[in-house]
Amino acid sequence: MQSTELLHRFFDEGLDDSLEDVLFERMAVDADLRREFLQHQKLHHMIQEDVAGITTPSHVSQQLFIHLGLTPPAKTPPPPGLGRRIGAAMAGLGGALVRGRRYVFTAAISALATAILVVGIFRDGEPLPSVVSDLNRTQEFPQVTPQQDTEAEDGVRDISGTAVPSSMPSSASAAPRDVPRAVTAASRASTSSRSSGAPSSATQSAGTTHAALTPFAARSSADDGDAARNQAVMRRSGIPAMRTLADASRVREDDEAHALRAIIARATPVPLPEASSDRPWHFFRPGPRTNLLSNLVFELRKLYGQSYPSVDLPHNSHTLFENMAISTVYKVTEHHAFGFEYGRENFGREFVTAGAPAFAPPDPSMQELYTPPTPAMAETVRENRMLDVFGAVWKLSMPEYGMFRFVYPYMRTFVGASIVGPISKVRVGLEMYPSNFSMLNVGLEGGLLRYSVDEATYYTSKLNFTVGVAIGF
Amino acid sequence: MPEDYSRYTDEQLFAAFKQSGKEKDAAFRELFSRYERKVYVFCLRLSGNPDDANDIFQETFTRFYRQTLKEDERVSNILAYLLTSARNVFLNTRRNKVYWSPFEDEHIADHVPMYERKELLTMISSALELLDVPYREAFILRFYQGLSYKEIAEITGDSVSSLKVRVMRAKDQVRTILQPYIADLSR
Numbered sequence: 001m002q003s004t005e006l007l008h009r010f011f012d013e014g015l016d017d018s019l020e021d022v023l024f025e026r027m028a029v030d031a032d033l034r035r036e037f038l039q040h041q042k043l044h045h046m047i048q049e050d051v052a053g054i055t056t057p058s059h060v061s062q063q064l065f066i067h068l069g070l071t072p073p074a075k076t077p078p079p080p081g082l083g084r085r086i087g088a089a090m091a092g093l094g095g096a097l098v099r100g101r102r103y104v105f106t107a108a109i110s111a112l113a114t115a116i117l118v119v120g121i122f123r124d125g126e127p128l129p130s131v132v133s134d135l136n137r138t139q140e141f142p143q144v145t146p147q148q149d150t151e152a153e154d155g156v157r158d159i160s161g162t163a164v165p166s167s168m169p170s171s172a173s174a175a176p177r178d179v180p181r182a183v184t185a186a187s188r189a190s191t192s193s194r195s196s197g198a199p200s201s202a203t204q205s206a207g208t209t210h211a212a213l214t215p216f217a218a219r220s221s222a223d224d225g226d227a228a229r230n231q232a233v234m235r236r237s238g239i240p241a242m243r244t245l246a247d248a249s250r251v252r253e254d255d256e257a258h259a260l261r262a263i264i265a266r267a268t269p270v271p272l273p274e275a276s277s278d279r280p281w282h283f284f285r286p287g288p289r290t291n292l293l294s295n296l297v298f299e300l301r302k303l304y305g306q307s308y309p310s311v312d313l314p315h316n317s318h319t320l321f322e323n324m325a326i327s328t329v330y331k332v333t334e335h336h337a338f339g340f341e342y343g344r345e346n347f348g349r350e351f352v353t354a355g356a357p358a359f360a361p362p363d364p365s366m367q368e369l370y371t372p373p374t375p376a377m378a379e380t381v382r383e384n385r386m387l388d389v390f391g392a393v394w395k396l397s398m399p400e401y402g403m404f405r406f407v408y409p410y411m412r413t414f415v416g417a418s419i420v421g422p423i424s425k426v427r428v429g430l431e432m433y434p435s436n437f438s439m440l441n442v443g444l445e446g447g448l449l450r451y452s453v454d455e456a457t458y459y460t461s462k463l464n465f466t467v468g469v470a471i472g473f
Numbered sequence: 474m475p476e477d478y479s480r481y482t483d484e485q486l487f488a489a490f491k492q493s494g495k496e497k498d499a500a501f502r503e504l505f506s507r508y509e510r511k512v513y514v515f516c517l518r519l520s521g522n523p524d525d526a527n528d529i530f531q532e533t534f535t536r537f538y539r540q541t542l543k544e545d546e547r548v549s550n551i552l553a554y555l556l557t558s559a560r561n562v563f564l565n566t567r568r569n570k571v572y573w574s575p576f577e578d579e580h581i582a583d584h585v586p587m588y589e590r591k592e593l594l595t596m597i598s599s600a601l602e603l604l605d606v607p608y609r610e611a612f613i614l615r616f617y618q619g620l621s622y623k624e625i626a627e628i629t630g631d632s633v634s635s636l637k638v639r640v641m642r643a644k645d646q647v648r649t650i651l652q653p654y655i656a657d658l659s660r
Contacts, residue, residue: 008641012615039648046597046651047616056513060527061505067531068538070498073506 003033011040111392295331297439300324301468303345305445308461311348311384322346322386327393329470337395341414346386347460349420351453353381387449389423391416397431406433410441421451427466439470478503487548501538504551509534511618512555518613519563521602529566533559550624557628560610567606600650607631608643615640 006023009015015023027033065072303323325343332338396411407430414425429443445464450457478486478500489500512533517526536558548554601609607629614625615636622633629636 008644012637012640039652040644043644043648043651044616050518050597051514051617054510054514054517056509056530057523057527060513060530061509064531064534067535070501073502 003030004036007033007036007040011044109392295472297329297331297337297339297470297472299327299329299439299441299468299470301327301441301466303343303445303464303466305345305462305464307346307348307384308463309348309350311350311382325389329393329395334399335397337393337397339393339395341389341391341393341416343389344386345389345462345464346384347418347420347449347462349381349383349385349449349451349458349460351381351451351456351458353454381453387418387420389416389418391423407431408433410443412443414447418449421449423447423449427464429466437472439472441468441470442466443468482549483551484547484549487551491542491546505534508552508555511552512559514617515556515613516559516563518598518601518617519560519606519610521598525563525566529559529562532562536562550627552618553620553624553628556614556618556620560628564606596651596654597647600647603650604643604646608639608646611636611639612643612647616644 001019001022003023003026006015006019006026010020010023027037062072301324303325305323321344323345325341325345327339327341329337329339391414394413398409398411402408410429410431412427412429414423414427416423425445425447427443427445429441431439431441433439443466445466447462447464449460449462451460452458478489481489481500481503486500486504489496490504491497492500509530513526513530516529516533517523520526520529533555537555601612604612610629611625611631614620614628615622620628622636625631625636626633631639
């Protein structure tokens, strides 16, 4: 049967399941047929709207009844009031929720799981092992005693105990002193918080330390005051005294890395500055993860993958959003982020089902247009449908293993559902921060779909390579 | 207590309509309330303009009310009966009139401006007017009235297979005429 004829019958009298599959398979590979399908669809919508908009003029009815010698009919009742319209809208919403109950349940369970995980991480006195390991890493960094701190600021001695003349002008001492002191205070606070389990002291230094990042970024190596401050910092950190200006940038990078580690050790995300709207967007400024403007991130990603079982059929999709996903993720700590994801992805499926009953054409005159019906029998069905997928996301970042200051490894899990059954996925990859409001990521993802047909359970596994872009507002 | 004709089938309603006096009037009112809108839609889309549709509509129901019915005459599908009558009235009045359609082939340009939805729905009416009457009535009865091909065959007197071909061709013609406007509607 020709494709256009199938299309006409689809919209006119309907097709049986086998002919419908044939039509959709042809549409999957024929763009002109898809365009024709949309035209038919739109034309039917126009007809429905046209019919809905036509009413008999009341004066025509009135004139008719008067002409027949009858009492004219009562005028049409006024349109329903606002209350009834709201009730109708609520009823429609309730109907939509019932139809999409699978997604509603998935969203509710995902939200509950997210809330439990968030609460669990911040239980008092019992930080998670990954948080504890972050705190332990502070031992790797040099701990400066208060006396050493004071002596270094005064320029009395360097870290090796050698007397060093003070080269810092007194007027410039306030700002640079705050920076390294804040860094040191953060490391001290992290030590105290590790013992007491209270994040409050770390939080107090959070704003100061975060403000301290700004001077690091804004400093110019040509400034004599900068050189002096760098030398003081190096002494406290145990770095050999700076001899040339070329060392200044390296010292600055080390200071920023040190501050980053202190932030990670606090196990809380970097709080945004008070005047966050004043913070400019830098379109190309690779930097650490804490450079992002926001803890709320929106991601769009594309999937390239293969299902197992491998079903070599074109998927019956005719939209742009194919094998893609969008997600919203909130960074709770520098390691953990939670959110939701919606995507459309094709999964190859192969299962055995009882065949359709023998089909009888509705009209004997149509017999010539149909292939003879086949008797009902068990048959193997192979599909490669594009499925809507929705669920919850947990992302584990590992900033301590960063490379080149803006590339970090991560792991991400997804638990959700599609219209045919539940889906779970795990992804590992790398994320990059080319600017202070965007993130790029690549990853390798493994997924598993579970579905049931005629009381038999089947599984489809899938391996994907993903590429994504995210923006933090 | 007045009779509740809303529960009557078409056959029962027609039987009540054949009576005289108040029973006939009540049955006619019920019959009118059931089918007046469908008949008007058919008249409007078949004739293409409200004035002619009003005349055909009134003439259809007037003929139905005033006809002399035989005692053993029965009608199980009043809607088909009314639509057949409306079709006949339209064909009779059409012989004496020249119909003009706002559509001309050269107006269907490649570059189509943005149209309001209301204008596009008006265009479907105009597109129908470009169809020959047999194709137009088959299209309207199938897609506007939702009648089965068997019911349409009873109204027009044609075979079911020829009606299916006619509906398919009519739809293709309408789709071709409205193609640039349908694409515009999707933006």
